[in-house]
Amino acid sequence: MRNQHGETTSSALFQIKQGPYGGAYRAFAATVMAGISLIWAYRAAVMPPAGQSGRWPWIGMFISEILFGLYWILCQSVRWRITYNFPSKQQLSIRYNDDQLPNVDIFICTADPIIEPPVLVINTVLSAMAFDYPTDKLAIYLSDDGGSDFTFYALIEASNFAKHWLPFCRKFMVEPRSPEAYFSLHSVLPHRSQEYIDMKKLFDKMKERINSVVEMGKVPKEIRDQNKGFSEWDNGVTKQNHQSIVKIIINGQIHDDVDIDGCVLPKLVYMAREKRPQHPHHFKAGAMNALIRVSSEISNAPFILNLDCDMYSNNPDTIKELLCFFLDGKRSHDIAFVQFPQDFDNITKNMLYGIPDRVVNEIELAGISGFGTALYCGTGCFHRREALSGKKYIEDLNGSVHLDVQTKKKVPKPVNELEEACKLLVDCNFENGSQWGKEMGLVYGCPVEDIVTGLTVQCRGWRSIYYNPKKRAFLGVAPISLDVALVQYKRWSEGMFQIFLSKYCPFIYGHGKIKFGAQMGYCVYLLWAPLSIPMLYYATVPALCLLQGISLFPEVTSLWAIPFAYVFVTKNCWSIVEAITCACTLKAWWNLQRMLLFRRTSAFFFSFIDTIIKQLGFSQTKFAVTAKVGAEDVSKRYEQEILEFGSSNIMCTMIATVAMLNLFGLLLGIKNVATLDLELFYKGLNKFILQTVLCGLIVLINLPTYEALFIRRDKGCLPSSSLFKSVTLALLACVVYVL
């Protein structure tokens, strides 16, 4: 498809704008930098001499503050040139009519029918089928790493339901187009039409059928007999062990592949790549690569949308908006992917678990995008197929080659021939000795396959764009309990730190290929895990020193207190302002600060340890799939914004220990000061106030932790074994330290 129209800026398909207040931020950042330098100077100048008690904790504080300071410098990269992108759908429709639009393939991954219920998966599938886009140009591929006939069955049900759902969506301009989300949002419409009632009934019935099959634990014979595809499950398919399965459920070629209005349906394909216990399957990256190959055989669209199974489309116009970035003649040729932020439809007002981190979504990710290197975040991302498949971007002076987005049409093959051809592409041995997982497709060996893949694509010369529309494009399911949220962050921080230590370290791998600011920006995330060390130090040692009467901060009346106070107060004020401009409540900001403390002292710390162990070669990459459903009482507490600890895992114990330690520090510290006579009291106050404030803040932010330890008796509280462990550990630390 070639653009016949002249290229003037007014007809550009998208606009790029700089974020506001860039200058003010830089000025502010300079003063904070000065403050940080003064803190460093203080640590060096006033260090206790050798032999004096408190020298070692002091040195520890110094190192921690150096690390915090360096990390803060890294963080400036993602605020330095924030840019926002605005597509113009109107311009697109002026320039291209529907026949000229390119094909789009949509990949959806699922991994387990229990953790990711089939009904959830097909809601995402249906929302993707119902995009406002020519249906003959859409193909939806579901990769099922669970290898489950439940999911296959649900997909067949979905393909039948789509025949009613798609016309309904078109007729009533339904939004959002995930039936589950639509019906729950619009359950109290005053004038519900008969069509609405019928459609809801149809949907509920389908849900009931699917759920009852899942509950039964097997697909009954009468259903199996209706579709010969089920024969694949005849000989003992398990999640880890089965042949390749590829089923084209809707091919869009036979007369049956139309909806009740006679419109052709999008293609729909079920795929479960071959799995054998002795063969590493590379988790989601492996699934995605299999999808790339299978889709290239069937539809081979030039653009690919990648979704997690819980991420339904919330805006039917998204594909058209997004194509503005790819079809703008002048500036599109080197764009490899466009990433949307991850957002969720089950978040509460004050975002108890700091999810989504709006400041990251609105500011930081837009900041990295300013360097032309938006991060690939795994879901809600549109790719140019050739860039994802491993092609290098080669600058073309007349800029025309890459506009040729329409791929050559293949001669249509009969469905079973196609399926057989596809099966070969997804068997265990297909990738042997190939570049898949290295130079081609998604990169293997890392639990955050998305980030590392995005980086390799950028290092092949491509640019990427971050697009954060007002109307949220995709909505997923956020974790609703603390342990799930922490396990997810553990996987991320572990994977990211692995990237930093691997040959993909942005400073080395990206050197000369992406901008230095982008290299720094990547490291803001890649260094989450090691950041836990200074954090843990700061959250424990000052409390221990308070017990022992060792002062680690300047007297409050001394001038040296100023940089500490300045850096602490202004940084937090700025962060509050940022949160509020991103439409967060104050309480949400406070909750996020708690989650930052929790993540850094538990998830990040354990991922740091695990990564080191892995580097030594003692263990292998894992991918713990995030739970997408919770028990009823868990959901209830989530809606009331009550922290759900729920299990006595090591991360919760760590959190509780840090909380107890600071409580001891605070109480005994106050007691120590309070028993002195008045003059000494003031002296002590002067000397220990900053340290006490620090301890006090940690105690304050941990109020829900104490509540879960001592007061609550529901299932989400911290079990008594955690209370026992944390108190013992905290006391032990005190004793060891004081001795």
Ligand SMILES: O=c1ccn([C@@H]2O[C@H](COP(=O)(O)OP(=O)(O)O[C@H]3O[C@H](CO)[C@@H](O)[C@H](O)[C@H]3O)[C@@H](O)[C@H]2O)c(=O)[nH]1
């Ligand atoms: O062996 C696997 C494991 C996972 N998945 C799928 O990968 C997706 C993401 O898994 P999830 O457990 O939901 O992880 P999240 O923490 O929510 O995922 C974020 O982080 C991942 C990297 O850690 C990215 O892959 C995801 O796209 C991104 O949403 C889901 O659709 C899974 O079905 C597979 O297909 N095969």
Ligand SMILES: [Mn+2]
């Ligand atoms: Mn997820």
